[in-house]
Amino acid sequence: MFGRQKSQQCRIPPRSRGLWISGLPVMLVIAAMAQASAAAIDNAISGLEAEVSRHAASVHTLEQKLRKTIDTRVAVYLSLANPEALDLDSVELFLNGRPVGNHLFTLSDRDSLEAGRSYPLFTGHMADGNHQLTAVINARAVNKRFVRREVVNPFRKVSGAMQLQMSIDATGPDYEPRVSLGKQPWAGATPSQAGNAAIGRPNRQKELLQDAEQARQQGRLDKAGQILAGMKEGYLAAVGYMNLAADFAETDLDPSRALVALRVAMSMAAHDSESARSRDLLDQLHLRAGYLALNNEEYDKALGFLEKVSLDSYHAPRALYLHGLALSGKENHRGAMQSWHRAKKFPLAFPGVAEAWIGMGRGYDIAGYPGQAGESWLAANVAFEGERTTLSRLADGIKSDGAYKTLVTDARGPQTEWFLSDSRTLTQPRMAYLLRFLEKADTQIAVRRVAGLDEMSAILEENRHNLEVFARVIEHHGGMSDLLVAARELATTGRALGQQVLQTRQQASGQLDELALAFVANEDRRMEHAIDRTEQQVAHLYEYLALEKLAYEASGEGAQ
Structure with a gap:
């Protein structure tokens, strides 16, 4: 819509291009080294997972032996006395000042609490004596007040x-949360029979999807379609058809086959048992279908798809931008500007937001308001410069605190109430960058490595605490010297494992930091390119106004 931008590479002299080509082997060597390092970390993580699992099993065996004489188990359950009064969002739990749980309640969790069921918050071990339970409650009251x-x-x-x-x-009337703590007979943990029965069901569907993906990657699209046709309706089949549609869109000049595949994917996704996952996938499918229809200049069809994208989804900003392009294609520039204005409310990290800022100025220009067009582009320039400042602070945070803390842990902001707003995540710039960062598979794997190692550390810390409790109660009770020796040996083994986990985490965190810094640098270049585009638009506008002024003055002199 704004004209094809010249590639920055065309300004590079031909002689300098040879330097880039000569450096290609070095880049390949660096990439190979990074892959080898990642493989080594994955191998170390696999070994640690097995050792931590064995250690946890040994601690559990010791607990079973100790329970015959002394039972140290403690469980904490949560219930709502007045479900209509509070919409519970999260509960942080501390025992004697030690954090033991941070629970963010899902929609199904809230439904269970509202139905009068109890929600398990903690199960662990404590010695006999006086203790203190601290709970930090985050909720929304019926009077719309956050507490x-x-x-x-x-x-x-x-x-x-x-x-x-x-x-x-x-x-009422203040709906201030009040907590009462009571003792109940020990119920114990009962495994879910339905859950156990469901284990392994999706395996066949996953195998079919893998076969379809293999055929698709080999270029046998018809074979991939035949395999997908034999799959059950649901999420996996929808993903397969979405990938098939991407190949059709790449190979076909006409988008018909791609759109048919996307429609089939929509039908499959609608039958997914997980509503949130289904809704997100449907938003992505509608966005892709709208993009294909827009490129084919089928504006009404594009609008029909894009208007089905939820405005509280990750795909909303790009859908709004494309929606504006479709309206502009129908010469409805006012409607296009309204769509772009809505897209501007999202953080610039989301795809389509920067383009919407630039599109607003273009809309004013086409409508015949050059002054407002210039103001809009200058405002976009200020926003882009401000975003570069945000990215600079983000890079500083990654260098000082690490990418996992800066992007993942701190994405919710300094206060836990980050998720209490109506737009729970989409208005937070750091959360927006986290979502954008996690679009690539390699970054997802890198984040999963660090998260898995942190989970191992948490398991080892819990085992350390439990072993301390076991040793204390054994010493107080007397006898059972064999169990005391076993507890101390397990504690020593746990400390050694903890050091290994910490060292591996440092390596995994270093790789994640490299990916995050490269991502932030790329986002900074994206903002720099957006600034160049707005400056070009402003320069063209000033040139146009100057020519108009000269033409006006020339016509005035001729008339005189």
Whole structure:
């Protein structure tokens, strides 16, 4: 819409291009080294997973032996006394100042609480005596007020397993959360029969999807389609048809086959049992279909697809931008500007937002308001410069604190109430960059490595605490010297494993930092390119106005 931009590479003299080609082997060597390092980290993680699992099994065996004489188990459950009064978002749990849980409640969790069921918050071990339970509650009251309260409840652990029931109540007019802590008979953990029965069901569908993907990657698109036709309706089949549509769009001049594949994918995704996943995939499918129709200049069809994309989804900004292009193609420039104005409300990290900023100026220009067009482009320039400042701070945070903390852990902001707003994540720039960062598979794998190692550290820390409790109660009770020796040996093994996990995490975190810094640098270049585009538009506008002024003055002199 704005004209084809000249490639920056055309300004590079031919002689300098040879330098880039000569450096290609070095780049390939660096890439090979990075892959080898990642493989070594993956091997180390696999070994640590096995060792941590064996260590946890040994701790559990020791617990089973100790339980015959002394039972140190403690469980904490949560219930709502007045479900209509509070919409619970999260609960952070601390025992004697030690964090033991941070629960973000899903929609199904809330439904379960509203139905009167109890939600398990913690299961662990504690020695007999006085203890303190601290809960930090984040919720939205029925009067639309956000609340964050810290509640402290002392309790005494006596011999035997103990189950604590934490009940949250709130009454009008202030709907202030009040927590009561009671003791209940030990219920124990009961495995879900339905869950166990469901294990392994998707395996056949995954195998079919893998076969279809293999055929697709080999260029046998018809064979891939035949395999997908034999799959059951659901998420995996929808993903397969979406990938097939991408190949059709790449190989066919006409988008008909790609659109048919996308429509089939939409039908498959609608039958997914997980509503949130289905909704997100449908948004992506509608966006792709709208893009194909727009490129084929089928503007009404494009609008029909794009208007089905949810405005609270990750794909909304790009859909709004394309929606504006479709309206502009129908000469509805006012409607196009309205779509772009809505897209501007999203962080610039999202695809389509920077283009919407530039499109606003173009819309004013086409409508015959050059002054407002110039102001719009200058405002876009200011926004892009501000985003570069944000990216610079993000890079500094990655260098000082690491990418995992800066992008993943701190993406929600300094306060836990980040998710209490109506637009839960899409208005947070750091969360927007996290979502953009995780679009690539290699970054997802890198983040998963660090998260998995942190989970191992948490397991080892929990085992360390439990072994301390076991040793303390054994010493207090007397006898059972063999169990005491076993507890101390396991504690020593756990400390050694913890050091290995920490060292491996440092390596995995270093690789993640490299990917994150490269991502931030690329985003900075994207903003720099957007600034160049707005400056070009402003320069063209000034040139046009200057020529108009000269023409006006010339016509005035001729008339005189």
